[in-house]
Amino acid sequence: MVRRAKINLNRLGNKTDLLLKFNYASSILSFVLGVICTFFINVEGTIPFIFFWYTGLNLLNVLLFKYHRNLTVMAIFTSILSWVSTVVISLFSGGIESPFIFVLAIIVLAGYVSTRLFGKVYMYVILSSILIIFFLGHFYPEHFRTEIPIASKEIFSLISLLFAVYLLGYIFGKNLLETHRSLFLSKEEIEIKIKEKENLLSEVHHRVKNNLQTVSSLLNLQSRNTKNGKVKELTKSSQNRVLSMAIIHEMLYLKQNISKIDFRSYVQGLTDYLIKSANADKKNIEVQIDIPDIQLGIDTAIPLGLLINEAFTNSIKYAFNETNKGLVDIELKRTDNPEEYKLRISDNGTGFTKQVNIKKAKSLGLKLIHNLARQLHGSARRLNTGHGTGYEVIFKDVQKH
Incomplete structure (x- = not known):
């Protein structure tokens, strides 16, 4: 003004x-x-x-x-x-x-x-x-x-x-x-001022990424210093959440567009990291990604990345216990409302043994999926696929609102 x-x-x-x-x-x-x-x-x-x-x-x-x-x-x-x-x-x-x-x-x-x-x-x-x-x-x-x-x-x-x-x-x-x-x-x-601000913002993303990686390293060090399996698991989950955010800041730092990221490339990098992170169990998990060329703002990408991290991690940890081989599908498309998107994450694993209400679930991961969907002005529900586990998330690009 x-x-x-x-x-x-x-x-x-x-x-x-x-x-x-x-x-x-x-x-x-x-x-x-x-x-x-x-x-x-x-x-x-x-x-x-x-x-x-x-x-x-x-x-x-x-x-x-x-x-x-x-x-x-x-x-x-x-x-x-x-x-x-x-x-x-x-x-x-x-x-x-x-x-x-x-x-x-x-x-x-x-x-x-x-x-x-x-x-x-x-x-x-x-x-x-x-x-x-x-x-x-x-x-x-x-x-x-x-x-x-x-x-x-x-x-x-x-x-x-x-x-x-x-x-x-x-x-x-x-x-x-x-x-x-x-x-x-x-x-x-x-x-000149715009260029200076872009360089400054790029440097901020770089430092945030470094700080998040430092936090991840501290969590990893903490995990190694404990023999409690439950603590190790919780620490590993926290580490994955931190790194899912660090990847976004790294992509913003490396690319010319410092306000939006190519979401398909981000999901590909995130799932690759999560699979490698779970490689101790020697699981052979294939990921099919069906995401169009779309640019999402950081305010949308971070909570959506955390949501994908929770759903994908649940599939890796629980869906393929009986077999080390499995398939995870991640699909993103627009709904009939041009301002809304639909994200579906499903696997062909063993699935839940009983109906689980995401809103009332005691699991931290499922609670996060519900809360993150609300943060994106949307909702999350479990899919009845007949086999495996699936989630459907309706959300909006919050940077536009």
Whole structure:
């Protein structure tokens, strides 16, 4: 919010500077053109009066802005004043053939300084004015006369073009170039800061991964220093949970995308590790992974990885006691709801000897499956596959919510 407010203030300041520069420059040039028309090229009547009239009213507009500080009011007044003055001067200097009519194309830019809507309306008003000047001069030529003497036409054309080019090049063109340069420098600065933050976040993932591996090593050391089989089993389970999180941080550190991971690669790496971890029992377990190319955020991947760790570990530990060979299927796909996913984990092992309610189970692993599913704004249930054990988890990518 603070950054957006600062950007809006800078933008308002740039608009104010541009409009003030336009008002000062056009007022001074109008005064000079009025003097030239009156004293040097013998132009009398409406044209020099409009030049002086524009100078006085425009400077008064700037003076009033110092008090009310309303940029929109000043911009609208400047636009209307410029439009009326240019149209009148064009009508009295040749109509559609007047060289001063090109100023209408330039002052369109001044209209956009106030608001985009006013700028668009102002543009259509000027286009309509040009068409009206053309048709009036074409169908009613007797009602129009030029105040420019024949001997002064070339000089008037020259000063009109110089007036137009100066406004377009020095005022609007220079401002456009400065704005482009400012945007380019801002873009470079933002890219550098983004790169620095990405490197910092990548380093954070690297350190988190190292810290988790340290915790895993401590758990492993603790396991070796005890002869209690139950403690060894609990320590090993905790170690697997820690490493399931460490793998995610390692993948985020090694890849360019530091906010999302390729979930299929993650599941493949996690299951490979869990199988190797259980290799003491010489079990030959095949894993079939059916997961599409999908990127999940870390807030989803970590609890989902822990959930898969629990279900897969249960299959390795309990499903294949009678045989050392088995199959575990892991499938992930979207549901009919585009914001939801369905994860199925099943094995062809011995299965539970009785119905087990995941929500009321006393097993820590089953409790974790239920709680992790709720953390992902979803639910978990046991599948009745007829053979083996299966779980189905409905969840959402929580990073989107």
